[in-house]
Amino acid sequence: MIRLENVTVATVDAAGTEYADGHVVVGDDGRIAAVGAGPATGFDHAERIDGKGGLVTPGLVNTHHHLYQWATRGLALDETLFGWLTTLYPIWGRLDAEIVGAAAGAGLGWLALSGCTTSMDHHYVFPRDGGDVLGAEIEAARRIGLRFHPTRGSMDLSRKDGGLPPDHVVEDTDEALAATEAAIDKWHDPSPDAMLQIAVAPCSPFSVTTRLMEEAAVLARRKGVRLHTHLAETDDEEAFCLERFGCTPIEYAERVGWLGQDVWLAHGVHFDDAAIAKLGATGTGVAHCPSSNARLGAGMARVRELVDHGVPVGLGVDGAASQEVSHLGAELRQALYTARLRGGPTAMTAREALRLGTIGGARCLGRQDDIGSLEVGKLADLVMWRLDGLGHEGIDDRVAALVFGPPAPVELALVGGEPVVNRGELVNADEETLTREARQAHRRLLNAER
Numbered sequence: 290m291i292r293l294e295n296v297t298v299a300t301v302d303a304a305g306t307e308y309a310d311g312h313v314v315v316g317d318d319g320r321i322a323a324v325g326a327g328p329a330t331g332f333d334h335a336e337r338i339d340g341k342g343g344l345v346t347p348g349l350v351n352t353h354h355h356l357y358q359w360a361t362r363g364l365a366l367d368e369t370l371f372g373w374l375t376t377l378y379p380i381w382g383r384l385d386a387e388i389v390g391a392a393a394g395a396g397l398g399w400l401a402l403s404g405c406t407t408s409m410d411h412h413y414v415f416p417r418d419g420g421d422v423l424g425a426e427i428e429a430a431r432r433i434g435l436r437f438h439p440t441r442g443s444m445d446l447s448r449k450d451g452g453l454p455p456d457h458v459v460e461d462t463d464e465a466l467a468a469t470e471a472a473i474d475k476w477h478d479p480s481p482d483a484m485l486q487i488a489v490a491p492c493s494p495f496s497v498t499t500r501l502m503e504e505a506a507v508l509a510r511r512k513g514v515r516l517h518t519h520l521a522e523t524d525d526e527e528a529f530c531l532e533r534f535g536c537t538p539i540e541y542a543e544r545v546g547w548l549g550q551d552v553w554l555a556h557g558v559h560f561d562d563a564a565i566a567k568l569g570a571t572g573t574g575v576a577h578c579p580s581s582n583a584r585l586g587a588g589m590a591r592v593r594e595l596v597d598h599g600v601p602v603g604l605g606v607d608g609a610a611s612q613e614v615s616h617l618g619a620e621l622r623q624a625l626y627t628a629r630l631r632g633g634p635t636a637m638t639a640r641e642a643l644r645l646g647t648i649g650g651a652r653c654l655g656r657q658d659d660i661g662s663l664e665v666g667k668l669a670d671l672v673m674w675r676l677d678g679l680g681h682e683g684i685d686d687r688v689a690a691l692v693f694g695p696p697a698p699v700e701l702a703l704v705g706g707e708p709v710v711n712r713g714e715l716v717n718a719d720e721e722t723l724t725r726e727a728r729q730a731h732r733r734l735l736n737a738e739r
Contacts (some may be wrong), residue, residue, distance in 0.1 A: 320703035342677025348406025348670040350650025353576035353605025361391035381401040386420035391656035393429035395727035413442025423606025440490035441472040506546040522556035539564035553653040569598030574653035581607030603650030639692035669706040
């Protein structure tokens with residue numbers, strides 16, 4: 290049992306409760322036993338951690354990522370999405386389990402150091418001779434200690450059939466569906482305290498056939514798991530949908546059964562008023578990736594309008610090759626800045642940005658009953674940020690300091706009450722080893738000959 294005391298607490302509960310001098314108690318069952326003002330009472334036997342100078346928040350939830358891309362950072366730096374993809378698809382076709390495992394270890398370790406306690410991953414490249422790439426990233430998540438929601442992605446629409454990816458990186462439709470069902474059967478844990486849950490994630494309208502989209506939705510609902518895909522990320526995608534399907538991306542999603550409370554969509558940059566209203570009415574979530582959208586010049590998502598329509602909105606760092614910073618804590622500020630660029634200085638507050646990164650992300654993943662806020666009975670996934678250094682000095686509002694200030698050091702991060710970061714260092718993995726493995730994977734992938 291642990292008690293954090295003498296610390297500012299932002300619970301991110303429905304009322305937005307905060308304590309300028311508060312406590313959080315973590316029980317032996319990995320759940321929150323108490324949260325409130327002043328010192329904890331009745332828990333004298335618990336290990337005490339003095340949080341002076343810190344802020345405790347729920348752990349951040351990453352709702353969109355491509356971990357394998359850590360091995361291809363810094364490439365195609367000045368391309369739009371379609372140009373970036375066509376440059377990198379041939380390289381990704383050489384992935385194998387060793388490379389993916391090293392990239393995922395680096396990416397997840399970096400996420401933990403940035404305040405993330407739960408991450409999804411959208412993996413959709415499965416070279417025939419690449420080995421068990423999904424298993425490799427699942428093992429990496431176990432190594433770091435994060436709660437993990439990998440998705441079994443897929444692509445079956447190659448260039449010869451009118452899609453964007455080259456022939457050698459797509460799968461046969463039936464094989465993709467069978468492999469997706471096998472991944473659910475092998476890995477998915479539906480329990481409330483699950484460390485590992487699988488979702489179904491055909492990649493995008495320009496890389497997946499209509500049949501795969503439709504049958505993937507049926508499969509996911511038969512298995513009781515969630516659905517994820519890219520949608521409305523760029524103008525190029527909208528033009529593709531209009532030409533190939535005769536409708537907008539959101540109309541296509543509705544046509545193939547991809548709207549509902551069990552669906553969350555990546556990016557959603559180019560939703561019009563009607564699309565936003567439809568998302569709100571159906572409870573379909575959106576993973577907002579402001580830094581990636583900026584890096585690729587894709588545009589600025591209408592997050593204010595999405596939130597006002599009741600759409601579940603979370604934050605994502607996106608793949609490390611389209612957003613090399615990959616720091617989820619820094620994404621809080623980027624989300625706020627993007628909203629204000631669209632709508633002015635009242636378009637988003639620091640606390641609204643924190644909600645996107647915590648309970649908003651939990652809603653996208655269907656985990657809002659167990660993570661995303663600091664409330665008695667919820668899982669003890671939390672972060673204590675250090676805000677008493679030079680970079681944050683003078684910002685008296687601790688939540689504002691976290692969001693508006695420079696990326697804050699993580700003093701402590703717990704997942705189910707277990708430390709994954711302590712005093713700014715990974716607990717379960719060595720950062721130098723992760724760096725070395727990622728370097729070797731990057732060099733081997735770029736130098737590989739097939």
